[in-house]
């Protein structure tokens with residue numbers, strides 16, 4: 001009990017022994033002048049623009065979902081407990097959970113902390129790499145959350161990663177996974193092309209967004225019971241009102257973040273790539289496009 005409390009109050013010292021150094025930055029600026037990490041499979045940039053996009057994307061998903069959690073955990077969170085957010089990005093989700101449930105102790109884990117935000121006293125950041133294992137003891141967390149790591153985890157590592165989330169979750173606790181995949185309804189040729197380029201670039205790192213409909217299968221394999229899953233069809237474009245308008249902006253910014261890996265791997269000119277993205281808004285409006293977001297949760 002005392003050791004746990006000490007670790008909570010001294011996260012840096014407590015995790016120092018296990019924590020790996022943060023992956024190095026790419027030494028040269030890339031063609032799109034975005035900052036990226038090297039030494040990890042992660043495809044997206046790691047800069048202020050991307051952090052702002054992640055905040056924006058968080059609000060889009062919260063609007064679509066109407067809540068912060070998919071797992072049926074709200075009642076338990078009101079009474080406290082430890083929460084983990086793996087690949088926490090800007091920390092927005094984790095900080096909102098900490099504010100909403102002041103009796104919880106929320107930990108956000110990521111490769112690096114990107115900006116200092118004012119955070120509540122029941123939130124802390126821990127540096128770590130999920131692909132090297134989580135620096136936490138078995139059965140530590142009541143609720144383990146991982147969202148939008150599709151561009152970070154090679155397909156063959158997914159079962160192991162979910163097993164690791166299961167390991168640190170306490171019996172009776174919940175694990176929640178949320179991912180955008182590559183599945184669409186009514187996609188026009190531009191969006192289909194962008195997804196195909198993205199797949200090609202991702203495949204070079206063993207990443208496969210087409211398999212994100214397997215989240216509940218991986219939860220089951222890890223040993224979870226009471227598995228819940230849902231596919232949220234996010235509308236893309238102004239045709240669907242405010243949510244569609246916000247989501248197309250997120251999608252455009254997300255694809256733009258893939259410019260350097262996609263153009264170099266697919267042998268495209270940056271102009272061609274940018275033109276395809278620029279036409280997306282009108283195309284998705286015409287086709288009334290939707291994009292799949294997979295939600296899955298399971299109890300340990």
Ligand SMILES: C[S@@+](CC[C@H](N)C(=O)[O-])C[C@H]1O[C@@H](n2cnc3c(N)ncnc32)[C@H](O)[C@@H]1O
Nearest residue numbers: 042054087088089110111129130131147148152
């Ligand atoms: C697309 S962002 C999603 C951030 C956040 N989960 C959200 O929903 O806003 C992916 C995050 O995963 C982090 N990440 C990538 N590879 C990781 C790894 N191997 N271990 C831990 N975090 C990782 C990135 O640094 C980035 O912050």
